[in-house]
Amino acid sequence: MHTAIVIGLLCLVGAVSARHITKRETSGNETIFNVQMSGYTPTQDDDYVSVAIRAKPGYIVKFEPAAGAERIHHILLYGCTQPAFSSDFWKGGATCNGPSHILYAWARNAPSLELPEDVAFPIGNPGDAVQYLVMQVHYAHPFVGNVRDFSGIKLHLSPVKPKYVAQVYLFVSGEPIPPGLDASYNNMSCFYRGDPVLHPFAFRTHTHAMGRVVSAFVKSGDEWTQIGKRNPQWPQLFQKIEKPLEIKKNDFMSAICRFDSHDKTEAVPMGSMGSNEMCNFYMMFYRLADEPDPFPYGAMCGDNEASNVVAKEYPAEGLTLLPSHPEWEHAGHQAGAPFGVKDKLALHQLGDVTFGQISGMAFDSNDQLYIFHRGSKVWGAYTFDANNQLTDKTPVSENAIVVGNPNGDSIEFVKSFGADLFFIPHGIFVDDSGYVYTTDVGTHQVIKWKLSGSSLAAVLTLGERFVPGPDEGHFCKPAGVAVSRHDGSIFVADGYCNNRVLHFSKSGRLLHNWGTASTAASREVSRLTLGAFNLPHDISLDDEHERMYVADRENGRVQVFDYAGNALSAIGDSRFFGNVYSVDYCPGHGLFFVPGLPTSEETELNVYTVPLGSSNFQYAFRPTQAEFKRPHIVRARNQSIFVGEISDGGGLLWQFDMFEEAGRGKKAMHMGGAAMVSSESGSVNAGSSTQSTFVVILIVGLAVGMALLYYMRRHRVTVNSRTPHTLLDRAGFKPLRTDDLDDDDDSDDDLAIKASDLK
Ligand SMILES: *[C@@H]1O[C@H](CO)[C@@H](O)[C@H](O)[C@H]1NC(C)=O
Ligand SMILES: *[C@@H]1O[C@H](CO)[C@@H](O)[C@H](O)[C@H]1NC(C)=O
Ligand SMILES: *[C@@H]1O[C@H](CO)[C@@H](O)[C@H](O)[C@H]1NC(C)=O
Numbered sequence: 049m050h051t052a053i054v055i056g057l058l059c060l061v062g063a064v065s066a067r068h069i070t071k072r073e074t075s076g077n078e079t080i081f082n083v084q085m086s087g088y089t090p091t092q093d094d095d096y097v098s099v100a101i102r103a104k105p106g107y108i109v110k111f112e113p114a115a116g117a118e119r120i121h122h123i124l125l126y127g128c129t130q131p132a133f134s135s136d137f138w139k140g141g142a143t144c145n146g147p148s149h150i151l152y153a154w155a156r157n158a159p160s161l162e163l164p165e166d167v168a169f170p171i172g173n174p175g176d177a178v179q180y181l182v183m184q185v186h187y188a189h190p191f192v193g194n195v196r197d198f199s200g201i202k203l204h205l206s207p208v209k210p211k212y213v214a215q216v217y218l219f220v221s222g223e224p225i226p227p228g229l230d231a232s233y234n235n236m237s238c239f240y241r242g243d244p245v246l247h248p249f250a251f252r253t254h255t256h257a258m259g260r261v262v263s264a265f266v267k268s269g270d271e272w273t274q275i276g277k278r279n280p281q282w283p284q285l286f287q288k289i290e291k292p293l294e295i296k297k298n299d300f301m302s303a304i305c306r307f308d309s310h311d312k313t314e315a316v317p318m319g320s321m322g323s324n325e326m327c328n329f330y331m332m333f334y335r336l337a338d339e340p341d342p343f344p345y346g347a348m349c350g351d352n353e354a355s356n357v358v359a360k361e362y363p364a365e366g367l368t369l370l371p372s373h374p375e376w377e378h379a380g381h382q383a384g385a386p387f388g389v390k391d392k393l394a395l396h397q398l399g400d401v402t403f404g405q406i407s408g409m410a411f412d413s414n415d416q417l418y419i420f421h422r423g424s425k426v427w428g429a430y431t432f433d434a435n436n437q438l439t440d441k442t443p444v445s446e447n448a449i450v451v452g453n454p455n456g457d458s459i460e461f462v463k464s465f466g467a468d469l470f471f472i473p474h475g476i477f478v479d480d481s482g483y484v485y486t487t488d489v490g491t492h493q494v495i496k497w498k499l500s501g502s503s504l505a506a507v508l509t510l511g512e513r514f515v516p517g518p519d520e521g522h523f524c525k526p527a528g529v530a531v532s533r534h535d536g537s538i539f540v541a542d543g544y545c546n547n548r549v550l551h552f553s554k555s556g557r558l559l560h561n562w563g564t565a566s567t568a569a570s571r572e573v574s575r576l577t578l579g580a581f582n583l584p585h586d587i588s589l590d591d592e593h594e595r596m597y598v599a600d601r602e603n604g605r606v607q608v609f610d611y612a613g614n615a616l617s618a619i620g621d622s623r624f625f626g627n628v629y630s631v632d633y634c635p636g637h638g639l640f641f642v643p644g645l646p647t648s649e650e651t652e653l654n655v656y657t658v659p660l661g662s663s664n665f666q667y668a669f670r671p672t673q674a675e676f677k678r679p680h681i682v683r684a685r686n687q688s689i690f691v692g693e694i695s696d697g698g699g700l701l702w703q704f705d706m707f708e709e710a711g712r713g714k715k716a717m718h719m720g721g722a723a724m725v726s727s728e729s730g731s732v733n734a735g736s737s738t739q740s741t742f743v744v745i746l747i748v749g750l751a752v753g754m755a756l757l758y759y760m761r762r763h764r765v766t767v768n769s770r771t772p773h774t775l776l777d778r779a780g781f782k783p784l785r786t787d788d789l790d791d792d793d794d795s796d797d798d799l800a801i802k803a804s805d806l807k
Contacts, residue, residue, distance in 0.1 A: 077207055079106060083125065083183045084114070084200025087624065087668065090187035094121075096141045098184045100131035103172035106205030111152040111161045114662050115199035118387045118708045121188040122155040125201055127171055127178025143182045150216060151178070152201060153252075155285065159661075164249065166211040167334045192388020192707045195669045196654065202663075212334040217246075217347040219264060219303035221327035227312035231260075233367065234327045235358045237302035238349035240266075242342020244335040246295040250286040251276035254328040255305055258316065263366035264303035264329045266295050272363050275331055279369075280305075282376040286332060295333070301349060302358050303329040306367055386707060389655075389669040389689065393703040399461030401450045403699030406692030408476035408486075409683040416462060417683070417690060419450040420476040420486065421699045427472055427489075436516040436524055436545055438490045443468045449476070449484070449504075454688060454703065465502035475528040475541070475586065483507070485538065489525035492516045494540050508556050510540070518546055520558050528587040528599070532611070541584035541598055549584060549598060549613065562613040566603055576603055578615035586630040586681070588639075597639060599631040606631045606641050606658075619664060624650050634684035637706075638662065642682045642691060655682055655689060655704070671702060 081104050088097060115123055128144030151169055152161065163169070171178040185199060221234040240246070253262035253276070263277035276289055295301065305327035309316060316325050335342065352358060396403055398419070405427070408420035423446030433439055447464035454460075471490025478484050484497040484504065492515060496508035516524040525544035531537070536554030548563035566580040585601035595616075596609040604627050605620030619641075620628065626647030632640050639658035646653060653676040654668035670676055677700075681692040687708070693700040 078109070079104065079205040079207070081106075081203040081205055082200055082664075083181055083203065085185060085197050087196035087198055088185075089194075089196055090190045093189055095139070095187040095190070096184060097137070097139050097187075098132070098143060098182050100128075100133070100136050100138075100180055100182045103127065103176075103179055103181050104205060105172035105174075105176075106207055107168035107170050107210055108151065108203050109163050109168045109206045109210075110204035111154075112202040112204065112663075113154045113160065113200075114202060114664050114666055115154060115185075116387075116659055116666060117155065119187070119191070119195075119197060119667060120199055121186040122153060123186070123199065123201065124150055124154075124184045125152040126182040126184065127151045127169070128180040128182055129177055131180045131182050141184070143184055144180075147177055148182075149178055151181070153286075154201065163214055164212075164334070167214050168206060168210040168212075169214050170209070170337075171205075189386040192386050193390030193669055193704070194672050195388055195667055197667050198664070199666055210337055212247075213337045214332065214334045215343070215347050217248075217301075217331040217333060217343070217349070219301075219327075219329040219331070219349045221305060222318050222350065223327075224315040224317045225258065225307045225309050225312070225325055227309050227314055227316070230308055230310045231367070232307045232309050234305040234307070235302070235352050235355060235362070236304070236327075236329075236349050237300065237352050237354050237358050239353060240295050240297060240299045240301055240342070243297055244339040244342050246333045246335055246342070248275055248289050248293050248295065248331045248333040250288055250332040251278070252286045252328075252330040252332075253278045253280045253305075254326055254330070255280040255307070256325050257281075258307040258309060258312075258325050259305055259327070260308050260369055261306040261367060262303065262327070262329050264301065264331065265363055265366055266293070267300040267302065267357070267361070268296065272361065274363070274366065275301075275303075276329070277366055277370070279373070279377070282373065286330070300354065300357065302362060303349070304358070304362060304366060305329075306369075388707040389657075389704050390707065391671040391673060391702055392688075392705050393459065393701070394671070394673060395459065395701045395703075396698060398450050398452050398459060398701070399464060401447055401461075401464045403450075403692075403701060404444070404446065405680070405694035405696075406699035406701060407474045407680055407694060409681050409690055409692050410476045410478045411683060411685050412478040412482060413480045415454070415685055417452045417454055417459065417685075418476055418478055418484065419452065419692065419699075419701060420470075420473045421448060421450065421692075422473050422694075423448060425472065426696060431472065431490075432525075436492075438471055438514060441471065441490075441514065444470050444473065448473050454685070454690075459701075459703065463502050465499075466504055469504060474526070474543075477529050477531050479531045479536065480533055483531075485529045485531055487523075487526040487529050487540065487543070489527065489544065490514075492523045492525060494523065494526050494529055494538070496538070510538075510552060510556055516545065520550075520561065523550075527583075527585045530587045530589045530596075532589060533591045539587055539589065539596060541587040543585070544583060547581040547584060549581075549587065549596075549609070551611075551613070560613055576605065576618070578607065578618060581607075585628075586632075588631050588633045590633045590635070592635065595633070597631045597633055597641075599628045599641060601627050601629055601644070604628055604643070606639065617663065619658060621665075622647075622649065624668075625654075625656070626650070629679065630681045632683045636660070636686075637684060640682050640684050640689055641665075642676075642679045644679055644694075653677075653679060655679075655691060669704065671704075676702075 126143045127149040129147050130145040132142035132145045170176050219236045221236050223234050225232050259280035262280050264275040265272045266275055318325055404422040406421045410418045423444040425444050445467055447467045448470045449466040450464040451462040452459040453462050470488050474489045475487040482499055484499050487494050491513050493511040493513055495506050497504040498507045511523040523542045524546045526540050527543035528541035530539050538552040540550045542548055542550055547565040548561055551560040553559055563581050566582040581600050582602035584598050586599040588597045594611040598607045600607050604622055605618045606628055607618050608616045625643035627643045627645055628641050629644030630642050638660040640655055642655045643653055654670045656665040656668045658665050678694045679691050680694040683690050687706045689704040691702040
């Protein structure tokens with residue numbers, strides 16, 4: 049029986065993961081083109097999967113990753129003339145059928161890559177070599193728990209042909225490394241025969257464990273100039289080339305990989321296996337777009353055309369070891385621990401309180417969890433009359449608030465209180481001074497309570513008891529409440545009939561009120577207007593960046609506002625969920641949101657996660673022991689996520705724990721806490737500035753496919769590009785365990801390139 053369930057789940061996994069997301073949005077004249085996993089669950093160590101999509105015509109000016117190093121080892125985006133397979137998703141290392149060009153690579157939480165002004169990668173236009181995009185994702189490990197991945201890359205396409213096109217030139221050596229040497233050199237060299245001047249602006253090095261230094265120089269006349277030099281044991285990102293550099297016709301280009309083979313007893317061949325080696329230097333450059341491609345046979349040097357010149361003249365400084373940088377070396381090597389989110393507890397009661405429907409949850413400043421439940425009351429069809437008046441005006445007789453202390457292994461019961469005070473409990477919040485705020489859809493009130501021991505005293509009451517209304521003095525089934533830690537002002541999501549958010553001062557004066565009902569015509573997801581609601585159901589604040597997140601329940605999205613009520617963006621995708629019941633902003637982690645009901649499209653309920661700095665959900669998780677039935681509230685703190693359910697049979701409290709290497713994942717988050725940008729509505733606006741200022745050369749575009757053909761011709765290598773472990777492996781594009789993780793300590797310093805630096 050278990051087997052049947054497992055097989056069923058596997059089928060589901062297959063079905064879901066075989067789709068990929070490609071979504072288009074527009075911002076000004078730029079088109080945004082998403083290439084994303086559609087909820088893939090890696091099944092093995094070093095799981096390689098690819099999604100393929102036909103390229104939309106345009107010019108890539110920016111790559112915006114939506115991925116996390118705690119889940120993903122690296123992502124490579126290839127441009128192909130033909131994808132390896134006709135399907136849009138496959139497992140394994142295959143990428144293109146025929147020529148392939150790496151357009152972008154991502155690892156270690158690198159932020160967006162914006163190309164210099166007037167520089168772009170052309171794709172999809174008539175005559176372009178790139179007609180398909182294949183995104184290859186390398187998962188180092190299966191996830192812990194039931195986790196689906198939605199990582200991807202947002203491409204920003206300009207419709208305008210740029211003055212310069214970007215390309216990548218690759219030096220690659222196929223020579224084996226002799227054993228027993230402290231320093232062994234693999235030399236590569238080629239003359240540049242093209243006409244257009246090349247402007248290198250970034251480089252990347254790649255070897256396996258034996259590499260010590262990789263450098264490249266250009267010799268023009270008698271003068272040798274360094275293109276780049278890096279320790280390949282450091283995280284293998286693209287590094288900016290500091291000095292403006294030009295490579296002209298007949299210049300001599302050379303690169304050397306220095307290896308340490310002193311502990312080897314046999315020659316080590318080049319190849320993809322961990323026991324093999326690789327020797328690569330990638331040079332990213334731009335050139336005038338109107339001139340013919342200087343590398344019709346591939347932008348690659350797989351040769352040593354003037355070995356004597358290299359042997360005699362190669363500058364010694366290109367071969368010396370770089371100063372040790374233990375942190376980077378560590379980061380480059382650490383094989384990450386598996387990532388995951390796993391259910392740890394599923395509780396029907398805490399202490400002597402058996403949960404009724406759990407409608408709300410909140411943490412106080414001591415990280416105690418307040419659980420707001422309905423005791424024996426159930427909100428049913430006859431709970432309200434046609435005028436939204438509560439029919440049975442008897443309160444919940446049980447203690448409606450239960451306080452627990454999550455201590456890692458369990459949730460310790462602290463106390464419970466609040467009997468006979470609430471009618472249909474809904475939302476709860478606890479401020480830093482310990483005041484408790486509740487919304488009661490039964491009374492249509494929002495109340496601030498002073499809690500002394502286990503007794504509650506109302507200190508501020510908003511709304512008129514049992515009287516629904518649309519005006520400033522009334523609510524109608526108010527759903528969510530959140531309080532700013534800055535000034536104690538109160539935000540209320542109101543709620544089931546009013547479709548608005550109200551902002552009150554600490555003393556209860558109405559400051560602002562916004563939102564309209566979504567019209568029936570705008571219910572279609574693509575036509576949803578920002579700022580219009582269909583049941584604002586939960587609300588969560590990010591005080592640091594003054595962002596407010598509202599679960600726009602029946603519109604199936606999270607809307608992002610600033611504190612002035614300006615709608616900034618929305619996060620949603622009707623293919624995966626049709627409603628969003630609850631949303632929580634968790635400092636240090638980002639956003640968690642959960643739908644409350646299956647839809648006809650998607651029957652599986654997950655908690656979705658939008659990591660800090662991202663504009664879209666990147667992964668989702670659900671229990672392993674059972675499926676969610678009616679999740680109603682999600683709240684997260686530290687490494688734990690709590691979900692409350694409202695099943696008719698009573699409430700259920702889940703605790704999930706995140707498995708994430710300490711310090712990982714968080715590192716990237718410094719880059720854009722405020723940058724939750726739109727994904728659905730098309731109006732990508734405020735908030736995105738944080739990200740776009742990170743102009744970082746991370747990785748690369750490169751034209752390798754043609755180069756490979758050329759190389760193969762020269763070396764009489766026959767390669768079926770679908771076959772794993774081919775020459776492709778040597779170029780560092782193929783499945784291999786490079787462990788080039790993670791920790792982006794260096795990314796701000798030596799990897800950041802401003803557009804202005806490049807010209
Ligand atoms: C879009 O293109 C038009 C015509 O080329 C130009 O006038 C306009 O400024 C562009 N708009 C943006 C937002 O770039
Ligand atoms: C490679 O270059 C280095 C440095 O110039 C030199 O010492 C070595 O002899 C060269 N190796 C070959 C095989 O030419
Ligand atoms: C969160 O972390 C803090 C500090 O490490 C700890 O004191 C607290 O108990 C944790 N809270 C939860 C809910 O795990």
